[in-house]
Amino acid sequence: xxxxxxxIPLETSYYRPYYFLGLALRGLGRYAExxxxxxxxxxxxxxxxxxxxxxGQLQADxxxxxxxxxxxxxxxxxxxxxxxxxxxxxxxxxxxxxIDTAFxxxxxxxxxxxxxxxxxxxxxxxxxxxxxxxxxxxxxxxGLPQFxxxxxxx
Numbered sequence: 657x658x659x660x661x662x663x664i665p666l667e668t669s670y671y672r673p674y675y676f677l678g679l680a681l682r683g684l685g686r687y688a689e690x691x692x693x694x695x696x697x698x699x700x701x702x703x704x705x706x707x708x709x710x711x712g713q714l715q716a717d718x719x720x721x722x723x724x725x726x727x728x729x730x731x732x733x734x735x736x737x738x739x740x741x742x743x744x745x746x747x748x749x750x751x752x753x754x755i756d757t758a759f760x761x762x763x764x765x766x767x768x769x770x771x772x773x774x775x776x777x778x779x780x781x782x783x784x785x786x787x788x789x790x791x792x793x794x795x796x797x798x799g800l801p802q803f804x805x806x807x808x809x810x
Contacts (some may be wrong), residue, residue, distance in 0.1 A: 657681070675707055680725035682710070683780075687718050705731060709744035713781060716751035724748055742771045750784040759790050764796050773798050 660677040678693035697707045712727030728748050731741040746761035755808050762785070765773055776782055777800050785791045795801065 667702055671697040671704065671707065675710075679710065680718070682714055687714060687783065690714055691718075703736055705734060705739060705741045705744055709741065709747055712744075712748040713751040721752065737745055740765075740768055742768060742770050743773060743775060747779070747781045749800075750782055753784065755785065755788060759788070759794070760786060763793050766794060768784075772798065790799075 657677060657682050659672045660680070663673040664677075674693045674697035678690045678697060678799075680691060681687075681690035682711060693709065694707060694711045694714060698704070701707055708730060711726050712731070713726060715721075715723035718792035728745060729774075731745050731748070733739055737807055742761050746758045746765060749761060762776065765776075770773040774796070776785075777795055782791075
């Protein structure tokens with residue numbers, strides 16, 4: 657986080673340091689600071705759907721269901737464009753605890769071959785789905801094993 661904060665003054669119009677700082681702060685449970693950093697990122701990249709999605713997820717995490725719903729509506733309206741936000745929509749529904757709806761959006765993402773679908777396995781934002789048998793099925797549909805293969809120490 658220190659490096660990200662040191663990077664911000666080097667190019668104040670660039671959104672990524674704020675974006676990654678927001679993600680790091682969210683991971684530490686510092687939600688107010690995370691939201692502030694992500695809003696700074698959005699002010700520099702207002703059309704970036706990933707930034708919007710992480711704001712929506714943070715809104716869900718903090719109980720702001722109205723804000724999360726507004727973010728969802730914005731992303732859903734963009735669905736089917738050049739960048740398909742279906743997996744990002746699933747991420748917000750996961751944070752809202754609406755697991756059935758999240759899986760509906762994951763299924764759409766798989767059907768549409770949305771990129772980056774591998775985040776379903778790698779991103780902690782989908783941890784809320786991992787206990788559901790549908791999660792393993794989704795991973796198998798996209799060709800990813802649920803757990804990494806064992807590493808041999810020869």
